Amino acid sequence: MNCENDSLLKKNLSLTELKIDKQASFYAEQYRLNGPYMLIYTNYNLKNNEVFYSLIAPGFCKLNTFPMDSENVKNRSMHKHDFFEFMFVIHGCIVQKIEGEFYTYREGQCCLVNQHVRHTEIARDNAEVMFLAISNDFFLNLIRSDIHYDETGHVILRENPIYDLVLKTLQTGKSLQKQYWDFTPTGDSASAISEFEQLFGIILRETAGRRPGLLPLVLGIIARIFSILLDPGQYALQKFTLPSDKEEYLFLRIQELLTQTNGCISRHELSAKLHYDPDYMNKIVKKRTGMSLLKYGRSFTLKESARLLTYTDMSISDIMQQLGFTNRNHFYANFKEKYGMTPNKYRQKKAENPS
Numbered sequence: 187m188n189c190e191n192d193s194l195l196k197k198n199l200s201l202t203e204l205k206i207d208k209q210a211s212f213y214a215e216q217y218r219l220n221g222p223y224m225l226i227y228t229n230y231n232l233k234n235n236e237v238f239y240s241l242i243a244p245g246f247c248k249l250n251t252f253p254m255d256s257e258n259v260k261n262r263s264m265h266k267h268d269f270f271e272f273m274f275v276i277h278g279c280i281v282q283k284i285e286g287e288f289y290t291y292r293e294g295q296c297c298l299v300n301q302h303v304r305h306t307e308i309a310r311d312n313a314e315v316m317f318l319a320i321s322n323d324f325f326l327n328l329i330r331s332d333i334h335y336d337e338t339g340h341v342i343l344r345e346n347p348i349y350d351l352v353l354k355t356l357q358t359g360k361s362l363q364k365q366y367w368d369f370t371p372t373g374d375s376a377s378a379i380s381e382f383e384q385l386f387g388i389i390l391r392e393t394a395g396r397r398p399g400l401l402p403l404v405l406g407i408i409a410r411i412f413s414i415l416l417d418p419g420q421y422a423l424q425k426f427t428l429p430s431d432k433e434e435y436l437f438l439r440i441q442e443l444l445t446q447t448n449g450c451i452s453r454h455e456l457s458a459k460l461h462y463d464p465d466y467m468n469k470i471v472k473k474r475t476g477m478s479l480l481k482y483g484r485s486f487t488l489k490e491s492a493r494l495l496t497y498t499d500m501s502i503s504d505i506m507q508q509l510g511f512t513n514r515n516h517f518y519a520n521f522k523e524k525y526g527m528t529p530n531k532y533r534q535k536k537a538e539n540p541s
Contacts, residue, residue, distance in 0.1 A: 223321065226319065230315075275313065369422070370422045
């Protein structure tokens, strides 16, 4: 399959409406999925110096095209998400930076990562890539509904390593394990690509059509995708569990609370919730970000203020009040230090150039 605009997958898309919340931090951006699943089709075209994104989920679709050398593409931050992500390379190759290491994925290769692996995609060639985001609840529904019967009608139990990965990830005590799995075709990759294109195409068309029975149908298609990956005649599986220590666990908990509160939480409030000394938490944050806990928390608050300036009509005074700023000069000085301009100029710039 080529990377031109008449791509089969592009033809399967239709416009509806979508919403994803993306909260950034210096350690890793956090992607949040507001729905059961989402397909993200990405087409990197070096000839035209552009990358085409299409995001489609129940009740929502969004299309975007960016120059390859734009900040949105060239300097993508490492990110995590609150869902499981499956990546499949349809054409060309893509580089995944996973926890600081670089891995190349070629046509027909794919990987599944859980919520705690920091990663980002890097385009060094023409490529078409499909991402399938699956929420925790939707994955659990899939596991419950994927029942197998023998020829006499009796339920039979089948081992499914992918389902085991999901259950272990969501299990208390193991919820912060960083795990990702690689799948490599054992035979002709063209055959695998053709089969996956057909299955992705069904999900795209059915999601865009929004007809009754959508979610059970998509669950069945995803189960079929995983059955192909677990067939040793078609794919070889490699499992990876990355190291995670207590300090990182604490840092992730701090990051989670700062994300939830937009940084509007004091050191002592964090200490009370996490049962750690404020000075120790400050040390952990400084070690990973180069910033004090106070400044790191403020970065979340300023990020939220920038979002409110861009996407709402709230006055600057109301934004300050909502985010706990009592001194206007202090807010303006901090905002200008981070964004290089005043809040008024930032709002004006975003209104003139939304991208």
